[in-house]
Amino acid sequence: MTHLAYLVAGWGIALVVLGVYGFGLLRRGRRLTGQVPAGQRRWLTSPGDDGRGG
Amino acid sequence: MREVFADALLIAAKDLRIEARSRVLVNQVAPFALLVLVLFGFALDADQRTLRTFAPGLFWVAVLLASLLAVQRSTSLEHADGAHTGLRLSGMAPSSVFLGKAAAVFVQLAVLEVLLVVGIVVLYGSTIEDPLLLVVSGLVAGVAVAATGTLYGALASGLGVRETLLPILLLPVLAPVLIGATRAFDDALGAAAVDGWAWLGLLVVFGLVATVLGALAHGALIED
Amino acid sequence: MTGRRDTTGSAGSRLLGVSALVGVAVLLLFAFVLTDPDVRVHPTTGEEFGQFDAVRLLYLHVPMAVLTYAAYILCAAASVGYLVRRTPWWDVTAYAAAEVGTVFCGLVLVTGSIWGRPVWNTWWEWGDVRLMTTLVLFLLFLGYLALRRTTVDPRHQARRAAVVALVAVLDIPLVNRSVEWWENRTLHQQSTLAELKIQDLTLFTLMLGFVVFGLVAAWLLLHRFRVGWLEQAAAEHGVAMAIAERHAELDMPDVDAAVGDAGDGP
Amino acid sequence: MSVHRYRDGVSVVELRGAVVLLGRFPALAGLDLSVDVGETVLLQGPNGAGKTTLLMLCAGLVRPADGEVRVLGHDLTVERREVRRRVALLRHGTGLYEDLTAAENIRFWARAAGLGESEATSRAASAVGLLGLDDRLLSRPVHALSAGQRRRTSLASLAVRRPDLWLLDEPHAGLDQVGRDAVDSLIRDAVSAGATVLVASHELERVRSLSPRVVTVAAGVVVRDSGRGGGTTRPACTPEAATGEAADA
Numbered sequence: 163m164t165h166l167a168y169l170v171a172g173w174g175i176a177l178v179v180l181g182v183y184g185f186g187l188l189r190r191g192r193r194l195t196g197q198v199p200a201g202q203r204r205w206l207t208s209p210g211d212d213g214r215g216g
Numbered sequence: 217m218r219e220v221f222a223d224a225l226l227i228a229a230k231d232l233r234i235e236a237r238s239r240v241l242v243n244q245v246a247p248f249a250l251l252v253l254v255l256f257g258f259a260l261d262a263d264q265r266t267l268r269t270f271a272p273g274l275f276w277v278a279v280l281l282a283s284l285l286a287v288q289r290s291t292s293l294e295h296a297d298g299a300h301t302g303l304r305l306s307g308m309a310p311s312s313v314f315l316g317k318a319a320a321v322f323v324q325l326a327v328l329e330v331l332l333v334v335g336i337v338v339l340y341g342s343t344i345e346d347p348l349l350l351v352v353s354g355l356v357a358g359v360a361v362a363a364t365g366t367l368y369g370a371l372a373s374g375l376g377v378r379e380t381l382l383p384i385l386l387l388p389v390l391a392p393v394l395i396g397a398t399r400a401f402d403d404a405l406g407a408a409a410v411d412g413w414a415w416l417g418l419l420v421v422f423g424l425v426a427t428v429l430g431a432l433a434h435g436a437l438i439e440d
Numbered sequence: 441m442t443g444r445r446d447t448t449g450s451a452g453s454r455l456l457g458v459s460a461l462v463g464v465a466v467l468l469l470f471a472f473v474l475t476d477p478d479v480r481v482h483p484t485t486g487e488e489f490g491q492f493d494a495v496r497l498l499y500l501h502v503p504m505a506v507l508t509y510a511a512y513i514l515c516a517a518a519s520v521g522y523l524v525r526r527t528p529w530w531d532v533t534a535y536a537a538a539e540v541g542t543v544f545c546g547l548v549l550v551t552g553s554i555w556g557r558p559v560w561n562t563w564w565e566w567g568d569v570r571l572m573t574t575l576v577l578f579l580l581f582l583g584y585l586a587l588r589r590t591t592v593d594p595r596h597q598a599r600r601a602a603v604v605a606l607v608a609v610l611d612i613p614l615v616n617r618s619v620e621w622w623e624n625r626t627l628h629q630q631s632t633l634a635e636l637k638i639q640d641l642t643l644f645t646l647m648l649g650f651v652v653f654g655l656v657a658a659w660l661l662l663h664r665f666r667v668g669w670l671e672q673a674a675a676e677h678g679v680a681m682a683i684a685e686r687h688a689e690l691d692m693p694d695v696d697a698a699v700g701d702a703g704d705g706p
Numbered sequence: 707m708s709v710h711r712y713r714d715g716v717s718v719v720e721l722r723g724a725v726v727l728l729g730r731f732p733a734l735a736g737l738d739l740s741v742d743v744g745e746t747v748l749l750q751g752p753n754g755a756g757k758t759t760l761l762m763l764c765a766g767l768v769r770p771a772d773g774e775v776r777v778l779g780h781d782l783t784v785e786r787r788e789v790r791r792r793v794a795l796l797r798h799g800t801g802l803y804e805d806l807t808a809a810e811n812i813r814f815w816a817r818a819a820g821l822g823e824s825e826a827t828s829r830a831a832s833a834v835g836l837l838g839l840d841d842r843l844l845s846r847p848v849h850a851l852s853a854g855q856r857r858r859t860s861l862a863s864l865a866v867r868r869p870d871l872w873l874l875d876e877p878h879a880g881l882d883q884v885g886r887d888a889v890d891s892l893i894r895d896a897v898s899a900g901a902t903v904l905v906a907s908h909e910l911e912r913v914r915s916l917s918p919r920v921v922t923v924a925a926g927v928v929v930r931d932s933g934r935g936g937g938t939t940r941p942a943c944t945p946e947a948a949t950g951e952a953a954d955a
Contacts, residue, residue: 164477164492165558172497172554173471176504176547177464180656183543187663191448194670198677223818230803230814237805237847298799302863305765306818307791367607371600375590384586385604388579389611392618399621415621422614429610433603436523593729595769679730679771686735689925 223308227316231290232323240289241324246331249282253335267340272401275336276394282328284383287365290321291373310435314366318430322362329354345406349413353400356419360393363426370437393422448666456659463652470645471499497555499649505548507657511541512577516609519602531598532668534605538584540660545578572619573612580608716779718743718871718902719764723773726759733759735926736773746897748913749906751923757906760923761873764904765795778870793871794864800856802848808859809844815863833865836895837888854885861892872896872903878912886912
């Protein structure tokens with residue numbers, strides 16, 4: 163395969179950065195959920211997942 | 217509508233009178249802009265032919281850098297001793313305040329541009345080939361810079377970090393003005409074979425958009 | 441549905457996340473194994489030319505570039521929404537779109553530079569319209585994010601940020617115009633696919649790239665929105681507690697003394 | 707002379723459960739206050755109690771996060787521009803331009819309030835007389851004035867607007883006897899013209915001579931209120947935490 167270094171660099175940087183950013187978002191979310199009462203985490207109050215506990 | 221312009225005139229006259237008394241433009245901003253021209257001369261190896269070729273671009277970079285100072289001065293006038301509160305309580309329309317302050321900045325930039333044109337003629341050996349294009353594009357670009365600068369000055373005002381925030385917000389927005397005005401000056405100063413008048417259209421559009429948007433958005437920015 | 445409650449995930453977002461991950465794997469398979477390199481044969485000399493394997497960056501770079509612009513347009517639309525409706529939903533959406541858009545924008549610039557080196561023989565091309573426009577856009581939104589990170593009353597900040605986003609997006613056509621006239625040249629393919637030896641599979645893989653990176657962007661946007669929403673909710677919760685604390689201040693003995701004679705100096 | 711456009715006996719300031727957030731900090735934490743036309747109200751309380759924020763709220767400069775807020779008959783959550791035009795607010799900043807003369811400043815603020823040339827001139831003359839500013843002083847740039855002279859200039863630039871509601875934050879602080887007397891005469895003049903005055907001050911003796919109603923603010927709520935006329939004590943509407951204190955008074 164020609165240009166292998168460029169391919170690895172391009173795809174590698176993109177996927178790693180997106181992965182790190184996504185992982186960071188999950189961690190930020192995890193840290194913040196502890197500070198918010200369950201009732202206000204609105205995406206968790208779907209049927210069968212009534213947001214109690216936590 | 218007439219009231220808006222009357223109030224704008226009042227504000228502009230006030231800002232210009234303050235400038236006439238304090239001479240901040242004359243004593244600080246203009247020397248700074250000339251200093252920028254001199255520094256470019258040192259950096260580009262003092263070859264007058266090179267300098268003449270790049271004179272339009274260097275001119276506008278110097279104007280943009282100096283405009284940061286002019287805008288900061290314009291906003292700090294209001295914030296130094298709480299006058300901005302008085303303006304909010306005055307009952308004047310926010311767009312009047314915007315238009316007045318932008319007009320005052322514009323007048324100061326126009327003066328600055330005259331000085332800088334003398335600067336590039338003397339220091340870089342530029343020759344003026346098309347005086348009309350030079351004046352018109354200089355004024356239109358001045359409007360664009362003054363309006364955008366005043367809008368962003370209001371936006372960054374009241375923030376502890378406004379001195380550092382203003383350049384990174386303002387300079388990228390002005391990229392089209394830098395390009396357009398440089399090209400127009402390329403033609404007017406005979407530095408490159410381009411059609412400068414075509415570029416004027418871009419500057420006019422930018423100036424109009426910035427002025428209208430600024431007048432409309434200023435209220436939202438300075439309200440509580 | 442795992443029933444865990446300490447994350448910003450939900451059944452929907454997990455489904456989205458899993459499809460995005462599977463999609464990336466499938467996309468890699470198509471981009472690196474199933475598609476052919478770009479090799480063309482010169483009709484007269486018979487020489488081989490083209491991008492060869494470097495073309496595989498197409499499936500990464502182009503979808504991300506389109507999604508960058510989509511995210512920024514979403515940001516501007518949400519900013520207008522905020523200025524009209526003044527509700528936090530629009531503000532949080534605008535912030536989320538701007539942040540995700542800027543991550544994508546940075547990657548577009550980096551991958552473009554990496555792609556440009558073997559294909560155009562340069563890391564950077566001044567005067568290329570799309571490249572310069574994207575760079576200015578990136579700088580504009582770095583300013584936006586810097587403004588977002590200043591500490592100021594949240595409502596002021598939302599309004600200022602909305603104006604900045606609006607100006608940034610309105611500035612784009614002007615930047616584009618000006619660069620186009622500035623240096624009348626571009627190295628980008630006039631139509632990206634017209635120059636390449638187009639096969640059905642290349643086209644399909646590119647479309648797959650749009651879908652997969654679209655899923656990735658949607659997942660990031662969803663979680664970024666939820667983080668922003670939580671930040672707001674946490675702040676509101678904090679305010680309720682702060683009000684209670686202020687009321688509790690009145691029980692402290694030194695307040696009574698201070699209230700009794702308020703002549704405690706300026 | 708009277709410039710207010712509402713019936714006597716109507717509340718000029720009507721606050722119920724007003725909450726104002728500075729960033730995330732509740733500077734006002736559910737404050738109740740009702741002020742009638744023509745009253746002089748002294749706001750006292752420790753530093754950081756929320757007095758300045760209360761004045762800012764009444765001027766329509768900060769938005770209430772919660773509660774009901776009406777000033778000069780307008781709901782401040784909806785309409786603030788009309789209120790702003792009719793109040794005068796004195797804060798620690800003088801609101802003057804350093805490089806202009808005192809006279810130019812007063813004129814500018816008169817014109818900014820929408821007054822015509824002749825009206826601005828005559829009102830400026832009467833405000834200048836009331837505050838004892840002479841021609842020599844008026845022709846000096848503000849940066850060449852003392853703190854007391856600046857305060858008087860600042861008050862004159864507010865007085866030209868003939869506001870219906872005066873909001874004064876520590877008007878006496880740092881002034882000499884001449885300056886203090888000027889402030890007092892300004893307040894008396896305003897009240898006799900039918901305006902309402904809210905003064906936040908630590909200089910109780912000074913303000914007592916104006917026989918104000920005394921309202922004590924602490925921790926963002928009203929904890930004590932002498933009631934109209936300054937004599938009787940009336941229970942303030944405050945949260946439980948505060949009622950015990952109010953009863954003690």
